[in-house]
Amino acid sequence: MLKKRIIPCLDVKDGRVVKGINFIDLVDAGDPVEQAKFYSENGADEICFLDISASLEERDTMLSVLKKTAEEVFIPLTVGGGIKSIKNIKDSLMAGADKVSINSAAIKNPNIIKNASEHFGSQCIVVAIDVKKIGASWMVHSHGGTINTDIEALSWLEKTQKLGAGEILLTSMDRDGTKLGFDLDLLREANKILDIPVIASGGVGTKEHFYEGALIGQADALLAASVFHFNEISILEVKEFLKQNNIDVRI
C-alpha cells in the first residue's frame, strides 16, 4: 500500500530557515541542513526547501545548502522558489535535489513544464500553485502570492498535468498561516481533475487537519511548516494519529 507522505517545508533565505505568516512576517527558525536532518530522522517522508531569496548570490547559497543536505539526508529533497530556466533546474538537480518545483515561471511560460519534463523526466517536475478564492473561483497567484494572474486554478491544474507535471504542490493562500486546516473543497476539486499526485499545503494547525486532508481532501502528501518548526506537533505524533485512524503512513 502506498503511504500518505508527510512533508515539512523549510522556507530558506540567506541560507537560514524562515517561515512567513501569510507570506509577510518572517521569523528565523534555524539552520536548513540541521533541520532537514532532524526531520529525516524523525519521520519526514520528504523534505521541501522553498528558496525565498531574491538575488543571484543567495541562489548560489541555496545550491550549497542543497549539497550539504544531500550529504546527510537520504530521503527525497524538493526545492522550489525562483526557478526560471532549464539551467536552474539542472543546477538544483546536480546539487542534490530530487525534484524541482516551478511556480511563477510556469505561469509566464507554460512550456517550461513540457521542456523540463521531457528533459529531466516528469518525476522530478513539481508544479507549485498558489491559489486564492475570489468570488466563486479559485484564482492562481504568482510571485509569492502577490499577483493575481486572472488564471482560473482548476483549468491551470488540468493544463499543467497535460504539459507533463509529475506532481502538484497546491497551496491555499486563504488558509496559509491561519491554522484553520487545509482547503478541503479545493483539494477535492483538484483531485477530480488530476491523475498525478497532489501535495496539500496551507492552513494546517492540528493533527486532525492532516487526517482531513488525507481522507476528505484525498491528498497524496501533506505539507506543513510552522506547526513542525515551532514544535507544536511532531511528525511522529501526526503519523501515529493517522495510523490510529486507518490512514496508511510510514512509521
Add this chain to the structure above:
Amino acid sequence: MKKKITIVDYGSGNLLSAKQSFVKVVNLKSINAEIQISSDPRTLRESSHVVLPGQGAFKTCIDGILKISGMQDELNDFVKIKQRPFFGICVGMQLLAEISEENGIHKGFGWVKGKIKKLPSTKIKMPHMGWNKIKIINNHPLIRPEETDYYFVHSYYFDCLNNQDIVAETKYGINFASIVNKENVYGCQFHPEKSSTQGLNIIKDFINL
C-alpha cells in the same frame, strides 16, 4: 583489497545523491572502498562494483549509454565475462530487461529475462510515487532487505519472466518486482539512496558482495 565502486554517468540526472549514499555507507561501516562517478568506459575495467542509476524515459537512458563509445561493450565485459557485482537503480534496473514497451519498443541489456510494461492506472495515481512496502519472494543469501517501506517513483515496471529472479515484490494496483537478481546482476525499482536507513542497508549489502 580496496573496493572500487563506479557509478556510471551517462547523462541521466542526479548522480550526486547516489554517490553521497554510497559514501555515507562506506564511512559509516568503515569499508575500504572508493566511490567514483565516471562516464569513461575504461574505468569499468578496474572497478569491483558498478552502479547504474537511471531517471526519466527508458529510451533516453539506453540512448545515453549507446552514445558513449565502448560503454556497452565494457558493461557486457564487466557483467558477463568478469561477472562482477552490478547494481541497477530505478530505470537502471529496467535496462536489465530484454525489452521495454515505454513509448515504443526498445531493447535493453537482456541480462534478466522479461519486459518493461506500463503499470495499469485504473483508479490509482501515476506515477507510483512515494513510500511503499516490499515483500520478500525469494530469500537471497547476501542481499537481505528489511520488509518495510522504500521510496518509489515510476510508471513502468519489470515483468520478470522467471519468478526465481525476483527477490522482492511490491503492490501498487498489481504486484511487481521491486528487487531482482540474476547471478551477479542486481536491480531495485525503488531508490535505495532515497530510502533512509533501510535503503542504505541494501547499498551496504551490495558493497559487501
